[in-house]
Amino acid sequence: MNWERLGPTFTEALAQTAYMLFWAMLVGGLIGLAIGVGLYVSRSGNLLSNRVVFAVLNVAVNIVRPIPFIIFLFAIGPLTKAVVGTTIGTEAATFAMALMAGFAFSRLVEQNLVSLDPGVIEAARAMGASPLRIILTVLIPEALAPLILGYTFLFIGVLDMSAMAGYIGGGGIGDFAMVYGYQQYDWTVTYIVVGVIIVIVQLAQLLGNYLARKALHR
């Protein structure tokens, strides 16, 4: 591998990946938290049980989640154009990633909330806390450790998605590996990128585990 020639391109690709991961994780995390909490509280017998809201959210999540990301990336083109202004480039790819990440995370959030002890929520209700307060000060803090682990899991999924950004000109290290590694028959480039991705994933998992352990208070 010719570092003189590829170095600046690789750095740029890393920056693009960092950009996509940051925004997709931030926006996707918030969307996922909102939909996941919505699914949980609207479920029958729960805090704000509402059959219609639950059905709408549930169907929406079930429709979006099974779509392979590479198809989703193109399929939401019109929406991407309306929101971002273009269907190509890093921003357009980030938009699609944030949405997909949101829907994926919502199920993880819901699952973690379902396993919460309903007694704690009842205790908060008995103290006169409002539903919104219970969501913000009981539900989420009590489920924080598994939510952090779920979020870490999501990070790896989003990193996976970012490798496909190249198809709409989004760049990133995944695209770099394909263009300068695979298509140039340069195995060294491919394996350097693979190595970098493994390191990123390891670091993310270490951080996630550390934070989850801190949140457990055991």
Add this chain to the structure above:
Amino acid sequence: MTTAAPIVSLRGVSKVFPGRRGGTPVTAVDDVTIDIAEGEIFGVIGYSGAGKSTLVRLINALEIATSGTITVAGAEVTGQGERALRRVRAGIGMIFQQFNLMGSRTVAGNVAYPLRVARVPRAQRAARVAELLEFVGLTDKARAYPNQLSGGQKQRVGIARALATSPRILLADESTSALDPETTQDVLTLLRRVNAELGITIVVITHEMDVVRSICHRIAVMEKGKVVEVGEAYDVFANPRHPATARFVASSLHDVPSPAVLQRLRNRHPGRLVLLRMKSDGAASGYLTRTLREHGIEGTIIYGGISEIAERPFGSLTLEIDGAVDDVEAFVREVVASAGATDLGTASSPSSLPLLGRINGEESA
């Protein structure tokens, strides 16, 4: 019990849960009318599924009654909107079987939570938390997390949290059922202090008769959603009128021999047997000794037990009476007439225990 207006009053209250997936609706609480006086410890006892948990959740509006009227501290709870109900709930403390502490908060954080909900300023909050932890004896655990505490300590945190906003009523839902006997006594002692020192009315739900026996002033017995018996704890124990009550009493007190026990007693003690009940002033054993001496005979205690209910002595003793036939006869006649004792006869000519509520209940249990 008192002439003052009751602090909690239920009038013809029912709660019907809709059946799951078109099943038949379940009536958890069925036309219940009870009054709970300010300052008392009121027990609601019943087997699982009797509706007692639902009943107590109607008082703090965690469940909404299907029909009937509920009044708490002079204000009607039924027919109120959600926002008003939150205020009702904030004014009633509640503790739970599984403690229901927030694992993400420290002990101090848990106790402070209801104060945050009530928008108490930070400085006052800290002072109140310190005061409450002192009251329950957990000052040194303020910064610990619930996971680091024992069951008894967790429940004491639960009690401190329930008392944070100075409620006039405390609801205790099976609050000792997850604790070992020794810790149960600690928690019951604390509840008694809450009642005596702070004047807080406590509604205790339990299936453990021993809890009722040691702290309740009055009790209501529930079966299949209905309150089948209400009264002073002592009276209900001493003279249960409903079979469900009789079963509970029999499960808690073992002073009266069951028919099977009585049969074994007769095998071992072929003489004349007499069952003597304790009087509430505890005078029975002195009376017994005196009367035996007067008749020049001897009595051996072969079964029985004396304990306390609502801080009054309660129980019975079964004796084998030994002596000349005529003296024994005279003695038995006297104790039956003047002390309400029960003559059980001898092994060769037994007379069975009359079908009192307690014995009746034991047989049908």
